[in-house]
Amino acid sequence: MIKDIKISLLGLAALMALASCEKDEVQTIASISNAPVITVSKQTLVLTNQDAEKEAVQFSWTPVDYGYQSVVNYTIQLDKKGNNFAKPAEIAGGSLLKKSLTTAEINSLLINKLKLNAGQLAEIEARVVSSLGALAPGVNATSAVTGLSVTPYFVVIVYPSIYVPGSHQGWAPDKAPKLVSIKDDKLYEGYVYFPDASNEFKFTNGPNWDEGDYGSAGPGKLGKGDNLKQVGAGYYLVKANLNTLTWSSLKTIWGVIGSATKGGWDADQDLMFDPKDGLWKAELVLKEGEIKFRANDDWALAYGDGNADGVPDMLDNNNIKVEAAGTYILSLNLSNAGNFTYTLTKK
Numbered sequence: 001m002i003k004d005i006k007i008s009l010l011g012l013a014a015l016m017a018l019a020s021c022e023k024d025e026v027q028t029i030a031s032i033s034n035a036p037v038i039t040v041s042k043q044t045l046v047l048t049n050q051d052a053e054k055e056a057v058q059f060s061w062t063p064v065d066y067g068y069q070s071v072v073n074y075t076i077q078l079d080k081k082g083n084n085f086a087k088p089a090e091i092a093g094g095s096l097l098k099k100s101l102t103t104a105e106i107n108s109l110l111i112n113k114l115k116l117n118a119g120q121l122a123e124i125e126a127r128v129v130s131s132l133g134a135l136a137p138g139v140n141a142t143s144a145v146t147g148l149s150v151t152p153y154f155v156v157i158v159y160p161s162i163y164v165p166g167s168h169q170g171w172a173p174d175k176a177p178k179l180v181s182i183k184d185d186k187l188y189e190g191y192v193y194f195p196d197a198s199n200e201f202k203f204t205n206g207p208n209w210d211e212g213d214y215g216s217a218g219p220g221k222l223g224k225g226d227n228l229k230q231v232g233a234g235y236y237l238v239k240a241n242l243n244t245l246t247w248s249s250l251k252t253i254w255g256v257i258g259s260a261t262k263g264g265w266d267a268d269q270d271l272m273f274d275p276k277d278g279l280w281k282a283e284l285v286l287k288e289g290e291i292k293f294r295a296n297d298d299w300a301l302a303y304g305d306g307n308a309d310g311v312p313d314m315l316d317n318n319n320i321k322v323e324a325a326g327t328y329i330l331s332l333n334l335s336n337a338g339n340f341t342y343t344l345t346k347k
Contacts, residue, residue: 036061036074038128038143045106045150052104057148059091060098064130064141071095072130080114081123081147089113093128110152117310118154120343123147154310159338160184162214162240166201166227168194174207179240180338186242190337191252193235193275200227203240203247220246235273235280235334237301252295254280254332260289260322268297271332278335283347286328290319293332293342303332303340312340320344 041058059076066072074093079085089109093099101109110116114124126148130141159180165173179188192201203222205211217223222245230236234251241247255268261284263269271280271293280293293312294302306315312332320342322328327347334340 032139032141033065033067034062035141036064036128036130036143038076038126038146040126040146040148043146043148045148047103047107047110047151047153049153049156052102052107054103055100056103056106058098058100059093059126059128061093061128061143063097066132066139070132073133074099075129075131076126077129078109078114078124078126080116081125083125085125085127106150107152107155110150111155111309115308115310116150116152117343118152118341120345121149121151124150154339154341156336156339160188161337162188162242163204163207164190164192164201164238165204166199167196168192168199168201173204173209176204176207177335178337179203179238182338187239188242189237189239191235191334192238192249193273193278194230195233195275197231197233199230199233201230202227214240214242214245217245220248222247237295250301252301254293254295255297256282256284256291256293256330258289258291258319258322260286260291268294271330278333280332280334282330284328284330285326286322287325289322291322291344292319303342305342310341312342 038059038061045056047056061074064072073095076091076093076099077085077088078091079088091099091101091109111118116122124147125145127145128143132139159182161178161180163173163176163178165171165176169176177190177192179190181188203214205213214222216225216228222240228247230249232251235253236249236251238249239247253270255270257263257265257268259265261269269282269284271282273280292302292304303312303314304318305311305320306313306318308321322344324346329343329345329347331343333342
């Protein structure tokens with residue numbers, strides 16, 4: 001019995017020694033002799049929705065030698081320039097030495113992960129990281145950084161729509177501004193610029209006169225009568241309820257307010273409307289803080305950006321952050337119903 005115990009102890013010691021040797025051997029073998037070198041097929045990307053399914057960019061890199069034959073995994077990382085990859089967008093490359101992304105794929109990363117603003121030029125950085133995974137955790141090799149200039153695009157959501165042809169745009173339904181029903185409940189709204197002191201228009205069910213239209217059946221009512229009328233030039237929020245056959249309009253003048261403005265939360269800084277491009281614009285000196293767009297110096301109609309996705313909204317806690325003091329070009333685009341955008345660009 002004693003002899004058997006001695007043999008077992010000797011066997012255990014041998015196994016422990018062998019395990020120790022194997023561990024030392026892995027640590028010795030898993031050594032990095034080179035870092036990957038990343039190459040990007042295009043240094044400038046101007047992305048458009050029309051090219052959504054086409055290849056936009058290809059990342060490729062040289063292999064990493066860990067000193068022994070093993071499966072190496074690669075991950076591409078993207079981040080804003082100067083952010084030091086604090087919260088990068090990551091793309092799995094597997095064991096291959098290249099990875100292509102469609103326009104839609106990289107646009108989604110830029111908008112949703114890096115929170116870039118649609119339509120604005122931005123500088124980002126890319127690198128590739130290699131690893132052996134669980135075989136040697138922490139034994140990674142990272143490439144040098146390469147830079148890219150990117151302009152992402154806004155993904156337009158298509159809602160049920162009616163159209164607003166009239167004297168303000170030549171009575172052409174196919175070129176008319178739209179009202180949309182975001183909940184598909186026959187409640188439509190959108191913004192329309194009426195340039196004249198007296199304007200006439202109708203609502204059409206399609207971008208043509210063939211699918212039916214709505215005229216006036218009395219003040220605030222829709223029917224098959226005469227043209228609808230808007231008195232007074234301006235930028236109007238127009239609503240139509242096809243359940244009750246009613247409509248309304250509200251003239252709006254837009255500005256910004258907030259702790260980042262010289263008026264704080266007490267006084268709006270006015271934006272000016274440019275009918276050529278349909279944008280509300282201003283050049284303002286801002287300090288670090290927050291802002292919000294609002295109409296008519298009142299809180300009844302105000303837009304912020306609650307989820308920081310570059311899309312103005314009415315979500316809770318939806319102020320827009322101004323990260324640094326400086327002179328900014330601001331624009332607010334409410335022309336595309338249901339798909340509003342804004343820009344906040346530091347000069």
